Amino acid sequence: MSNASEESRGSAETRGKTSAVVMALAIMALGAFVAYDSATGLTGPGYAQVGPGVFPVIVGVGLLLAGGGLLASAMRSQWGVTWIERPPSTGSDPSTASLRGLMLVAAALVLNVVLFAPLGFIAASAVLFACVSAALGSKRFILDVVIGVGLAATIYIVFVKGLGLQLPVGDLWESLPWTR
Amino acid sequence: MDALTPLLHGFSIALTPLNLLWALIGVTLGTAVGVLPGIGPALTVAMLLPATGKLDPVGAFIMFGGIYYGAMYGSSTTSILLNTPGENSSVVTAIEGHQMAKNGRGAAALATAAIGSFVAGTLATVALALFAPVVVTFALEFGPADYFALMLLAFTTVTAVLGSSMLRGIVSLLFGLAIGLVGIDMQTGQARLTLGVPQLFDGIPVVILAVGLFAVGEALFVVSRAASAKDTIIPVRGRIWMTRNEWKRSWKPWLRGAAIGFPFGTLPAGGAEIPTFLSYAVEKKLSKHPEEFGHGAIEGVAGPEATNNSAVTGVLVPLLTLGLPTSATAAIMLVAFQQYGLQPGPLLFARNPDLVWGLIASLYIGNVMLLVLNLPLAGVWVRLLAIPQPWLYGGILVLASLGVYSLHGSVFDLGILYAAGALGYAMRCADIPVAPAIIGLILGPLAEQQFRRAVAISQGDLTVFFTRPLSATILAIAVAALLVPIATAYWQRRRSNQAAARVAP
Numbered sequence: 001m002s003n004a005s006e007e008s009r010g011s012a013e014t015r016g017k018t019s020a021v022v023m024a025l026a027i028m029a030l031g032a033f034v035a036y037d038s039a040t041g042l043t044g045p046g047y048a049q050v051g052p053g054v055f056p057v058i059v060g061v062g063l064l065l066a067g068g069g070l071l072a073s074a075m076r077s078q079w080g081v082t083w084i085e086r087p088p089s090t091g092s093d094p095s096t097a098s099l100r101g102l103m104l105v106a107a108a109l110v111l112n113v114v115l116f117a118p119l120g121f122i123a124a125s126a127v128l129f130a131c132v133s134a135a136l137g138s139k140r141f142i143l144d145v146v147i148g149v150g151l152a153a154t155i156y157i158v159f160v161k162g163l164g165l166q167l168p169v170g171d172l173w174e175s176l177p178w179t180r
Numbered sequence: 181m182d183a184l185t186p187l188l189h190g191f192s193i194a195l196t197p198l199n200l201l202w203a204l205i206g207v208t209l210g211t212a213v214g215v216l217p218g219i220g221p222a223l224t225v226a227m228l229l230p231a232t233g234k235l236d237p238v239g240a241f242i243m244f245g246g247i248y249y250g251a252m253y254g255s256s257t258t259s260i261l262l263n264t265p266g267e268n269s270s271v272v273t274a275i276e277g278h279q280m281a282k283n284g285r286g287a288a289a290l291a292t293a294a295i296g297s298f299v300a301g302t303l304a305t306v307a308l309a310l311f312a313p314v315v316v317t318f319a320l321e322f323g324p325a326d327y328f329a330l331m332l333l334a335f336t337t338v339t340a341v342l343g344s345s346m347l348r349g350i351v352s353l354l355f356g357l358a359i360g361l362v363g364i365d366m367q368t369g370q371a372r373l374t375l376g377v378p379q380l381f382d383g384i385p386v387v388i389l390a391v392g393l394f395a396v397g398e399a400l401f402v403v404s405r406a407a408s409a410k411d412t413i414i415p416v417r418g419r420i421w422m423t424r425n426e427w428k429r430s431w432k433p434w435l436r437g438a439a440i441g442f443p444f445g446t447l448p449a450g451g452a453e454i455p456t457f458l459s460y461a462v463e464k465k466l467s468k469h470p471e472e473f474g475h476g477a478i479e480g481v482a483g484p485e486a487t488n489n490s491a492v493t494g495v496l497v498p499l500l501t502l503g504l505p506t507s508a509t510a511a512i513m514l515v516a517f518q519q520y521g522l523q524p525g526p527l528l529f530a531r532n533p534d535l536v537w538g539l540i541a542s543l544y545i546g547n548v549m550l551l552v553l554n555l556p557l558a559g560v561w562v563r564l565l566a567i568p569q570p571w572l573y574g575g576i577l578v579l580a581s582l583g584v585y586s587l588h589g590s591v592f593d594l595g596i597l598y599a600a601g602a603l604g605y606a607m608r609c610a611d612i613p614v615a616p617a618i619i620g621l622i623l624g625p626l627a628e629q630q631f632r633r634a635v636a637i638s639q640g641d642l643t644v645f646f647t648r649p650l651s652a653t654i655l656a657i658a659v660a661a662l663l664v665p666i667a668t669a670y671w672q673r674r675r676s677n678q679a680a681a682r683v684a685p
Contacts, residue, residue: 023610027351034358034373042370050632052365056372059357059624066351073347081610084404101403109396109598112581116591125578132577133570135403144574151575155582163231165586 016080023081024074027067035060101135108132120170125152187309190537194545199242199538206243207546210250211553214266215258215561218402219576221251221267222508222618223394226387227583229516237520238535242542244516248509249301249492249543252452253550256293256485257558261286261414262565269452269488272460276473276480281414283476287558288422292430292478293485294554299431300438300486301547304493307442309540312529315501319526322502324634325644329651330504331627333658334448338506338616340661348612355603356620359384366625367632379592386515386622388584390508392597393614395580397604399573404605415559430482433463437486444487445494448506452491456484493543500524500536503626508615511622 038056073079084098108131115124129148130141138144159165193199213224225244232240255266260277273293280289322330339349362373363383374380422430437459444455463483464473473480498504503524505511517524522532529536554561584597607614638644646652 020610023606030358031354034361037373038361042365042368042372050635052368052370052372055624055628055631056358056361059354059361063351063354063358066347066354069347070351079345079348079611081606083609098404102400105400105403106602109577109601113591113594113598116581116585116594121582121585125581128581129571129574129578132399132403132574136570136573138568138570144570147571148574148578152578155578159231159582159586164234165231166589167582167586 016082017074017077019081019083020074020079021071024067024071027070028064029067031060031063031065031067033060034063101137104131104135108135117168118171120173121167122149122152122156123170125155186313186533186537187541189533190539190541191544193238193534193538194242194541199239199542200545202239202243203246203542203546204549206246207250207253207549207553208246209243210247210252211254211257211550211561212564213247214251214254214256214270215564216567216572217258217264217266218398218572219395220509221248222512223391224251225509225512225516226390226394227579229387229512229519230583230587232516233519237522237532238538240516240520241513241535241539242546244513245496245539245543246546246549248495248513249297249489249546250550252485252488252492253294253297253554254561256297256481257290257554257561258565260289260293260481261558261562269456269491270485271453272456272484273481275460276477278414279474279476280478280481285426285476285478286414288426288478289476289481290558291422291555292426292434292482294551294558296430296434296437296482296486297489297554298547298551299434300441300490301493301550302544303435303438304442304445304490305540305543305547308493308496308543311446312497312501312536312540315497316526316529319501322526322650323648324630324637325648325651326654327502328627328630328634329645329654329658330448330502331623331630333654333661334504334506334619334623335616335627336658336661337448338619340665345611346662346665348610349616352607352612352614352616353620356617356622357624359389359617360621360624361628366629379590383625384596385587385593386512386618387587388593388597389600389621390512390515390618391580391584392600393604393607393617395576396598396601397608397614399577400601400605401608402569402573404609426478429469429478432466433459433479433483434486436462436466437483438490440483441487441490441492442494445491445506446497448498448504452488452495452507455487455491459483459487489547496539500528500539501526503528505619505622508618511618514622 035057038053038060042051042053070079084102108128111131112124112128115127119127126145126148129151130144133144133148134141156167160167194203209224210221213219213221224247228244228247232243251267252269255270256273256277258264258266259270259274260281263274263278265271265274277289277293280286335353339353340346358373360383362380364370364381365372371381440459440462441452441455444458445452460480460483463477463479464470467473467477467479469477469479495505495507495510498506499510499513501524503514503517505514514524522528522535581594581597584593585591587593604614607617634644635642644651645655
C-alpha cells in the first residue's frame with residue numbers, strides 16, 4: 001500500500017479496535033439472549049427426549065464463548081473492524097466520500113422499502129438504482145434515472161408478463177383517474 | 181456396471197429442446213456471473229429461486245448446474261486478462277495466467293483453461309455417474325446418528341477451511357445456526373427466538389439471508405471502499421492457438437487437476453477453492469520448468485482450472501446422494517430441492533431418476549456448450565466488464581430486491597433482506613467469512629432434526645453417536661478437523677515466537 005495508508009494505520013487501528021470490542025460484546029450479548037430465551041421460554045421434551053430448547057442453548061453458549069474469544073483477540077489488537085477505507089490518493093477527503101456513499105445507499109435501501117408499494121416496482125427501483133450509482137461515484141444522475149427506469153421496466157415486463165410473477169404497480173398510479 | 185442405462189435415459193431427458201435451452205441459459209448466465217466480480221453462482225441461483233418456483237424442476241436444476249460450472253469457466257477469463265478473479269476458485273489461475281497474458285500468450289492461457297475445464301469436467305462427470313450410485317447403496321444404511329455426525333463434520337471442516345481465522349469461521353457458523361433456529365419448532369410447535377413477531381414464525385428464508393449477505397453486503401462493502409485502482413484489460417493478441425509445446429505441457433496438468441478436484445469436491449471442505457491451491461503446488465513441484473512459475477507457466481493455469489471444474493462436479497456427489505451441501509452454491513441448490521418438495525438423498529435416485537440422471541447428462545452437454553462459448557468468445561465476455569461499476573451494483577440491488585420480493589410478495593421481506601445486507605457488510609468489515617453462516621443456516625435445522633430423531637430412537641441414550649461405528653468414525657474426523665489446525669498453529673507459533681517478536685510486533 002501507499003505511504004498515506006501507512007501513516008493513517010495507527011489511528012485506524014485504534015478505531016478498528018473499539019469497533020471490534022463493541023462487536024465482540026454484541027455477539028456475546030446475542031449468545032446470552034439466545035441461550036436465556038430458549039432456556040426459559042420453552043417447555044420440556046416430552047417423549048422426544050431432546051426438547052426444543054437444547055439446540056438453541058448450545059448455540060447461544062457457543063456464541064457467548066466465541067464472542068469471548070473475539071473479545072480477547074480484539075483486546076490484543078489481533079483483530080479489528082475497518083468500517084471505511086480511504087482509497088489511496090484520490091481527491092481531497094475520500095473517507096468522507098465513502099461515508100457519504102454508504103449513508104446514501106443505506107437511505108436508498110430504506111427508501112425502497114417505504115416506496116415499494118406506493119410508487120410501484122418500476123419507480124422505486126429507478127430511485128434505488130440512481131442512488132446506488134451516485135454513491136459509487138456516477139455523476140450523471142438523470143442518465144442513471146433513465147437507465148434505472150429502463151432496467152426496471154424491462155424486468156417488469158419479463159417477470160410479470162413472461163413468468164407470471166406479481167409485482168406492485170404502485171398505489172399512487174392506480175389511484176390516478178386516467179389509469180383505471 | 182449397468183450405470184450406462186440410467187445415464188442413457190438421462191441423455192434422452194437432457195437432449196429435449198427445452199432442456200437444452202435451459203442448459204444454454206444456465207451456462208451463459210454462469211459464464212457471465214463468473215466473469216463479473218461481486219456476483220457468484222451462489223447468489224445467482226438464490227436470486228433465480230423465486231422466479232423458477234413454477235418451472236419444471238428438471239429444467240431448473242439443469243439451469244442451476246449450468247450456472248455453477250459455467251461460473252468456473254467465466255472466472256478464469258477475468259483472472260487471466262484482468263488479474264481480477266471473478267470467483268475465489270480462480271485466484272490461483274491469476275498468478276500464472278495474468279503473466280501469460282502480459283507475455284502475449286493470453287489466448288493460449290484462455291485456451292488451456294477452457295480445454296482443461298472441459299476435459300476435467302467431462303472426466304469428473306463420468307466419475308459422478310459411476311460413483312454416485314455406489315454412494316447411494318452405502319447411504320441407504322445411514323441412520324439419523326450418522327447423518328448428524330456427517331453434518332457436524334461439514335460444520336467443522338467448513339469453519340476450519342474457509343476464511344483466515346477459525347474463530348471467526350465458528351462465529352459465522354453460529355450466526356447461521358442461530359438464525360436458522362428462528363421460527364416454530366417443528367416437533368413441539370413452540371415459537372423460538374421470534375420476539376413475538378408473527379412474520380418470523382415461519383423462520384427467516386435462507387434465500388433472503390443469502391441474497392442479503394452476499395449481494396447487499398457486497399454492494400455496501402464496495403461503496404465503503406470506493407473505487408480504488410483502475411483495472412486494465414490486456415487485449416488478446418499473439419498466436420491465437422496453443423503451440424505444440426503448450427499442448428504437451430497442458431495435458432498432464434489437466435488430468436491431474438481432474439484427479440485432484442473431484443475427491444476434494446466430494447469432501448465437506450468448502451468446494452473448489454482449496455484443491456486449486458493444491459493443484460498449483462503439485463504442478464510447480466512436478467514441472468520441468470519450475471523457474472517459469474511466477475512468470476507465466478502454462479501448467480499453473482491448466483492444472484488449477486481443470487481442478488476447479490472437477491471439484492464442482494464432485495460437490496454434486498454428497499449433495500445428490502446424501503443431501504449434504506459442501507459449498508455455498510450447493511447449499512442454495514439444497515434450498516432449491518426443498519422448494520420443489522424434493523429431499524436429496526439416496527431415495528432421490530429411486531424416486532426422481534429423471535431429475536438426477538437428466539442433470540448428470542446435462543453436465544456433459546453443458547461442458548461442450550461452455551467450450552464453444554468460451555474458447556472463441558473470451559474477448560466478448562470480457563466486454564461485460566465495460567459495464568460501469570455504479571450501474572453494475574445498482575442493477576444487482578434492483579435484481580436482489582425483485583427476487584426477494586417475489587418470493588412471498590412481502591415488503592417485510594425486503595426489510596429483512598437489507599438488514600441481512602447490513603450484517604453482511606459488518607461481517608466483511610470484520611473479516612468474518614459469510615459462507616459458514618449460509619451452511620449453518622441451511623444444515624442447522626436438518627442437523628437438529630437428525631440429532632433429536634437419533635436420541636428419540638435411542639430413548640435418550642446420548643452414547644448412540646459414539647457406539648455406532650460409522651458415526652463414531654465421522655465424529656472422530658470432525659474433531660480432528662478442528663483440533664489439527666489449532667495444534668499445528670500452536671506449535672508453529674511456539675517455534676517462531678521469538679523470531680516473530682523481533683520482526684513484526
